[in-house]
Amino acid sequence: MLIRPSTAADARDIFRVRKKSWKAAYAGVISAEFMDRIQEEPTPLQIRGFDNLMDDRYTYVAVDGERVAAFLTVGHYRDQDTPDHTRRPEEGGEIWALYADPAYYRSGVGTMLMKAGLARLDEQGLSPVRLWVLRENERAKAFYRSQGFEWDGASSDLDLNGEIHVEDRFALIRPR
Secondary structure: OOEOOOOHHHHHHHHHHHHHHHHHHHHOOEEEEHHOOOOOOOHHHHHOOOOOOOOHHHHHHHHEEEEEEEEEEEEOEEEOOOOOOEEHHHHHHOEEEEOOOHHOOOOHHHHHHHHHHHHHHHHHHOOEEEEEEEOOOOOHHHHHHHOOEEEEEEEEEEEOOOOEEEEEEEOOOOOO
């Protein structure tokens, strides 16, 4: 398994992995109607975003042969209480996304990506590191705990086109 920075050429595979992961992780939690509407094709702007030219985020992919198996995006902490999720680097870093093709669950790929992402945030001096996870996503919460994250007591409502879910904020509490 190779961990490397993403490129624009990875965008379609990243979107494929995200949709497959959402369908596996959130079956029975998020409606099938919402899942069917998850964007499958990236826009030209989204494609360019995976070239890692923006200051506030960075994406890594895990590649198995020619196949993107998983991806992770890290960046400046985002304020959940603002409509545009204002970036607040003075409040540290954030794991924005970590998704794996279900065929790669429990393969170690998440740990490899997490190591790369945390190193990137360290290089930028972004501490503490936080992330948001759906309250019902026990698999993800167990993984994040294995990486040194714990729920810090903060929660936020996530509105998925009128479908309200609760996200809990986890923070890295052990030294890396």
